[in-house]
Amino acid sequence: MSDEKANLHLRDATYDFDVIPANEGNHGINISPLRATSGAVTFDPGFANTAATKSSLTYVNGAEGMLRHRGYRIEDLAEHCTFLEVTYLLLMGELPSRKQLDAWTAEVRVHTLVNEEMKGFFDSFPRSAHPMAILSSATNAISTWYEAYYNPSDPEAVAESAKRLIAKMPTIAAWAYKKSIGQPYIYPRNDLTYVENFLHMMFGLPVEEMDIDPVIAKAMNVLLILHADHGQNASTATVRFVGSTQANLFASVAAGMNALWGPLHGGANQAVIEMLQAIHDDPDATTETYVARAKDKNDPFRLMGFGHRVYKSYDPRARILKGFADEVLSRSGVDDPLMEIANKLEQVALEDDYFVSRNLYPNVDFYSGIIFRALGFPSRMFTVLFALGRLPGWIANWKEMHEDPTTRISRPRQIYIGERTRDFVFIEDR
Numbered sequence: 001m002s003d004e005k006a007n008l009h010l011r012d013a014t015y016d017f018d019v020i021p022a023n024e025g026n027h028g029i030n031i032s033p034l035r036a037t038s039g040a041v042t043f044d045p046g047f048a049n050t051a052a053t054k055s056s057l058t059y060v061n062g063a064e065g066m067l068r069h070r071g072y073r074i075e076d077l078a079e080h081c082t083f084l085e086v087t088y089l090l091l092m093g094e095l096p097s098r099k100q101l102d103a104w105t106a107e108v109r110v111h112t113l114v115n116e117e118m119k120g121f122f123d124s125f126p127r128s129a130h131p132m133a134i135l136s137s138a139t140n141a142i143s144t145w146y147e148a149y150y151n152p153s154d155p156e157a158v159a160e161s162a163k164r165l166i167a168k169m170p171t172i173a174a175w176a177y178k179k180s181i182g183q184p185y186i187y188p189r190n191d192l193t194y195v196e197n198f199l200h201m202m203f204g205l206p207v208e209e210m211d212i213d214p215v216i217a218k219a220m221n222v223l224l225i226l227h228a229d230h231g232q233n234a235s236t237a238t239v240r241f242v243g244s245t246q247a248n249l250f251a252s253v254a255a256g257m258n259a260l261w262g263p264l265h266g267g268a269n270q271a272v273i274e275m276l277q278a279i280h281d282d283p284d285a286t287t288e289t290y291v292a293r294a295k296d297k298n299d300p301f302r303l304m305g306f307g308h309r310v311y312k313s314y315d316p317r318a319r320i321l322k323g324f325a326d327e328v329l330s331r332s333g334v335d336d337p338l339m340e341i342a343n344k345l346e347q348v349a350l351e352d353d354y355f356v357s358r359n360l361y362p363n364v365d366f367y368s369g370i371i372f373r374a375l376g377f378p379s380r381m382f383t384v385l386f387a388l389g390r391l392p393g394w395i396a397n398w399k400e401m402h403e404d405p406t407t408r409i410s411r412p413r414q415i416y417i418g419e420r421t422r423d424f425v426f427i428e429d430r
């Protein structure tokens with residue numbers, strides 16, 4: 001805490017609030033005593049100006065398009081790390097030594113199987129079920145085997161829950177997909193890396209050996225890292241919100257998955273591909289007509305994969321992905337016409353005053369779908385892949401919240417604008 005104060009002048013009184021310095025980025029004004037001292041509350045729709053927590057995990061500089069985890073640049077992490085290494089960094093605070101990484105990998109690896117009874121759980125969904133619905137339900141469902149680890153105040157129980165979630169999520173994600181296409185569920189193989197094992201369970205069959213293309217495995221590793229954490233986004237805030245009630249880690253993560261599913265958040269990656277496909281399939285459509293629709297305030301259509309609450313410049317993850325998309329497409333020999341449409345759309349939008357004046361740039365979801373597609377994933381799996389990547393961020397935020405002694409149950413206020421007291425009217429008289 002610094003000596004600096006912020007003053008609020010309200011109805012002939014002045015109130016002083018402590019200023020909370022940040023190491024980087026926005027400093028905060030601690031308005032905790034506001035309601036008790038002044039009778040007022042703050043009003044901040046969408047929490048655009050509200051810091052709900054202090055955090056040491058991730059720094060996003062929206063003006064300059066920078067993203068760092070625990071101080072490390074996302075560009076460096078994406079180029080040099082494995083996903084489990086970044087997971088370790090987020091959860092433990094430091095990059096692991098080789099020995100620590102090996103031990104961590106071994107600890108996670110032993111938990112990749114889900115209970116055999118879960119097969120019946122996957123079977124019970126209709127073939128047409130969206131895999132995000134299965135993913136979040138299964139995340140809740142597996143918690144029923146781990147009630148002994150529910151206590152959020154027990155660090156060992158939390159560590160065990162975290163390991164199980166990280167280890168089992170690829171299995172759950174792959175089985176959600178297998179269910180949707182009527183193929184047998186493929187068991188994990190613990191001799192493979194985290195990413196290779198996921199690809200094996202997604203695309204393998206019990207009748208033949210599957211060769212895992214290292215290009216695809218590398219691309220998947222980078223994609224997961226790019227999604228690993230991103231500050232207090234809607235799904236992470238949901239995980240913290242639910243966790244603040246002392247709900248267990250599984251339940252909190254399942255809630256975060258549901259928040260992620262929405263098309264304004266992680267669901268945008270599926271929506272982007274559907275938008276690009278619609279442009280491709282419509283002989284009368286041009287990128288210009290879609291940009292015009294996005295600008296039309298009478299049309300609810302938005303350019304999916306564009307805009308971000310925090311980034312007011314190019315999303316660094318989108319920048320990495322854009323370069324990567326070209327590389328993956330050319331190396332895997334895929335000539336995707338949607339890539340050309342995406343490039344054109346971006347070019348048209350970035351030269352348009354509407355997008356320029358509102359600082360609307362491509363976000364992570366704009367190019368991730370094209371790469372996921374090139375890797376062979378159907379569009380309905382894209383948000384599941386996002387969830388797989390975001391899992392360490394959710395867990396690390398949940399942990400950080402529980403380790404913070406100042407944490408209280410999340411419970412926002414409201415400004416009531418409804419009726420004042422009315423006399424009750426009996427049903428016969430209404």
Ligand code: ACO
Binds near residue numbers: 046264294302
């Ligand atoms: N297309 C057209 N106009 C847009 C878009 C878009 N994609 N995004 C924002 N705008 C406009 C808004 O209409 C608003 O215009 P106005 O000032 O004239 O009213 C202005 O830009 C500011 O937008 P807000 O909606 O106020 O910004 P907010 O921070 O609330 O929303 C969001 C951010 C939800 C990401 C928004 O940009 C959007 O809907 N984008 C499309 C969906 C998307 O790609 N989501 C993924 C985000 S990244 C992630 O979650 C992983």
